[in-house]
Amino acid sequence: MPAVTFHADAVLFDMDGTLVDSTAGVVGAWELFKQRYPGINVKDILSSAHGVRTVDNLKKHCGIENPEELTSEAHRFEMAIVTESTAKGRPGIVKLPGVAEAMQEISSGRRYPNPSWAICTSATREYALAALANAGIDVPDAFVAAEDVDFGKPAPDPYLLGASKCGVKPENCVVFEDAPAGIQSGQSAGCKTIGFLTTHSKTQMEAVRPDFLVSNMSCVSLKLSTGGGLDISVEVD
Template identity: 60%
Template sequence: MDGTLVDSTDGVVGAWELFAEKYPGLDVTQVLSSSHGVRTVENLRLHCGITDPDELEREASRFEDAIVAESKKNGRHGIVALPGVAEIMKEIGPYAKLPTPRWAICTSATKNYASAALKAAGIPVPEVFVVSEDVEKGKPEPDPYLLGAKRCGVDPARCLVVEDAPAGVRSGRAAGCKTLALITSHTREQVEEAKPDYIVPNLSRVTMKPVENGIEVTIETD
């Protein structure tokens, strides 16, 4: 979701800077280079050394609240939709309803934060909405996308995963899905290492339109 549909970079940077005040050994630059696409609880466990499950849950909630709050401070531009997203949502937005949804969101974020971020960016929340709390193992494990496909009632092999983070691409590939990577949060070289099926700069190079039993995707590659 972050880096694919929305740009929350300003808020994420602000949240890590805020957490660095409580966790003095935190190297924000190093964290930002490796944390994208990974669940907040796992990032906090790794970078802040938090091991108590209850504290992890509290701090994850505080961190994600901070993303939203910090995104508009000090002249930051807030959480916004990335290029191409609004146009795609005009086409496929209404086709996310059960019992036959044609698209879903599978994110490493918690439900509270993901819902708030999508609302801030003007993106509808689909009825199949897989969040951090729904799986025991997050990306790069296949669990999020396997669950998303299951809830949509489709074979993962018929799904296209759109991702910006190498961990997300690996998750989609492990689930047996086709993968489309965006160069919005990582370098092309970093994304290529995850071996996606397709690579584009962002969703402005992609068109989607609903068709019978699915969505037709056109990708304008280099």
């Protein structure tokens, strides 16, 4: 396949569905929560909840309004993802295709004072750190979790903060995302966006018009640039 190559001052990764696959755990967690909230429709939730903060999903689908209860239930839900990911013979939280190679290539760029990449997730910090540890992915110094922003995706806040932590302008960053809400967040922040077809249909992802749309990280190569930032090559049809 032909490839398009360009430079970015920093790369901003989503986590679930982009770097790791936690689908089994998420399904299990919602099934557990249906016992607590019998009125929820797990199938409908799974079709739209990905890429959105847990507190926002619980508020929307479970009708939880009290801030303290939201925080408590979000913690309960996300820890259930970790435990349910290996329950009933499930595969656990694992790296998605191409991620191991990409992380190996850019690992040395994850440290301050000049990080070249960040993770900007809608998950809470506690769950995100547990998920990354389970998948064997090193945590970068530039790291944004749900509680670090007032407004989650599709608002631009997570990616604006990620760019700031990398010390670069958002318009010089590239966002990697698997969810429409995440693509919209990156676009609103002024970033270039690369969408993956790991959790949503091609139709759903094309509707939000990412700059590139590919199967997964195996279609992308990343190399640290000697002058800072990264050189990115994307396989295109």
